[in-house]
Amino acid sequence: MRKPESWPVRPLLEDDESYSSWFSRAAWANGLRPSDLYRAMEPGQDRDPGDLDRYVDDHSIGRVAEAADIDPELLRQTTFQRWSGNVFAEDDGIHKLQWLYPVGRRNGKRCYGQQLCPRCLATPNTPYLRLTWRLMFVSACPTHGNLLLDRCPACNEPLNVLRQFGRGAITCWACGYDLRQASPCAPPIDPLPTQARLLQIASQGWAFMGEYGPVYAFLVFAILAHLNRLLTCGHHAHALRTWVSAHEPTLAIKPESIPRAREGALLSPRARSVLVPMASWLMDEWPTRFVAAAEALNMSSRDLLKKSPHAYPFAYAHVVENYLREPSGRHAGDQEVAAAKEILHNKGQRATRRALAQLLGTKAGSVSTLAERTGNGASWGNGRYWKLDGVSPEVKAAARIAAHRAGEGVGTWIDALVRQKLHLSTNRTIQD
Numbered sequence: 140m141r142k143p144e145s146w147p148v149r150p151l152l153e154d155d156e157s158y159s160s161w162f163s164r165a166a167w168a169n170g171l172r173p174s175d176l177y178r179a180m181e182p183g184q185d186r187d188p189g190d191l192d193r194y195v196d197d198h199s200i201g202r203v204a205e206a207a208d209i210d211p212e213l214l215r216q217t218t219f220q221r222w223s224g225n226v227f228a229e230d231d232g233i234h235k236l237q238w239l240y241p242v243g244r245r246n247g248k249r250c251y252g253q254q255l256c257p258r259c260l261a262t263p264n265t266p267y268l269r270l271t272w273r274l275m276f277v278s279a280c281p282t283h284g285n286l287l288l289d290r291c292p293a294c295n296e297p298l299n300v301l302r303q304f305g306r307g308a309i310t311c312w313a314c315g316y317d318l319r320q321a322s323p324c325a326p327p328i329d330p331l332p333t334q335a336r337l338l339q340i341a342s343q344g345w346a347f348m349g350e351y352g353p354v355y356a357f358l359v360f361a362i363l364a365h366l367n368r369l370l371t372c373g374h375h376a377h378a379l380r381t382w383v384s385a386h387e388p389t390l391a392i393k394p395e396s397i398p399r400a401r402e403g404a405l406l407s408p409r410a411r412s413v414l415v416p417m418a419s420w421l422m423d424e425w426p427t428r429f430v431a432a433a434e435a436l437n438m439s440s441r442d443l444l445k446k447s448p449h450a451y452p453f454a455y456a457h458v459v460e461n462y463l464r465e466p467s468g469r470h471a472g473d474q475e476v477a478a479a480k481e482i483l484h485n486k487g488q489r490a491t492r493r494a495l496a497q498l499l500g501t502k503a504g505s506v507s508t509l510a511e512r513t514g515n516g517a518s519w520g521n522g523r524y525w526k527l528d529g530v531s532p533e534v535k536a537a538a539r540i541a542a543h544r545a546g547e548g549v550g551t552w553i554d555a556l557v558r559q560k561l562h563l564s565t566n567r568t569i570q571d
């Protein structure tokens with residue numbers, strides 16, 4: 140194959156720069172759009188380069204490295220390959236990677252996997268994107284302390300540098316908003332110590348997990364992802380957030396101030412800046428804190444192992460099986476549970492799962508399905524903050540959509556908006 144021609148302008152790599160950032164800068168410096176340079180280097184390929192941080196292959200890196208007169212190994216380290224075997228086990232190119240999300244628009248869906256710090260971009264040096272901004276356990280800038288941005292503040296479109304035709308600054312590809320202008324937001328709690336520790340684990344490749352000794356980093360991140368999911372969605376999320384808040388003052392925050400999300404959905408940097416440190420705190424002294432929380436909240440293997448135990452890292456599945464196993468024993472039938480419910484009601488008590496389990500001496504069978512929900516589910520205040528007299532239905536509907544697009548719950552979103560309008564401080568006290 141013909142040797143690729145050297146590019147007239149060959150920008151140097153910046154510290155921790157991502158491949159897509161460097162490739163875009165190289166295109167702009169040579170008067171091209173990133174998609175044009177991409178097609179010049181990969182004839183016959185799609186016009187849209189996609190997510191090059193993940194999908195650029197070694198062959199392509201070799202050609203680009205030659206044209207840019209740069210060490211191919213250095214270039215390889217600007218892609219997700221840097222974390223292969225550490226943050227995730229391996230990349231089959233198909234499945235979603237643990238802690239690394241897609242970017243831009245995929246099949247009409249907005250994907251917020253690219254984050255950035257507006258203040259880092261505003262420094263007088265070359266503006267560029269860091270590869271660590273792609274990691275979803277990273278939510279704040281270690282230099283400036285503010286939350287990262289995962290969407291354009293003007294139009295809510297996901298960030299995508301490869302679609303931008305840059306002229307010096309990094310802007311929103313969709314509306315041209317100069318991202319340096321975004322006002323930095325403070326995180327509700329300080330996520331930086333946790334973040335630094337996780338980055339350390341990602342680079343060293345292992346971590347100590349209490350009685351399980353040294354564990355491979357990608358397994359540590361898998362367990363962190365499970366705990367993060369328990370805090371994010373499902374009907375124990377509220378109770379678990381409350382429990383952690385009550386046990387660790389630095390993590391005390393109203394559970395409702397962080398939105399719930401559907402399974403697998405990506406939360407905003409603000410939400411992750413709280414939930415990841417909570418998950419990480421639960422992992423410390425493994426498994427003591429986690430078992431204490433699960434026991435206090437009546438979570439059992441049924442809640443904690445949705446798939447076969449073999450689908451989970453040993454250090455997680457073993458803990459659940461060992462300490463939190465649902466007592467198999469006796470099964471209670473529908474009729475028996477209904478009778479128990481009546482007894483409780485006659486005594487003026489609510490037939491919660493815990494109360495039924497105590498009365499029947501088993502948690503198995505129909506108890507879970509027939510039990511009344513405890514406060515957990517109701518505490519989210521479904522629609523409660525929404526009964527604002529005089530607010531028209533279309534404003535409610537529009538606010539719900541706007542909050543969703545900003546990655547926030549409706550209450551938090553309205554709170555921020557009103558604060559801005561009334562010139563109130565944006566830093567709420569955390570247990571207000």
Ligand SMILES: [Zn+2]
Nearest residue numbers: 256259280283
């Ligand atoms: Zn910064």
Ligand SMILES: [Zn+2]
Nearest residue numbers: 291294311314
């Ligand atoms: Zn925009």
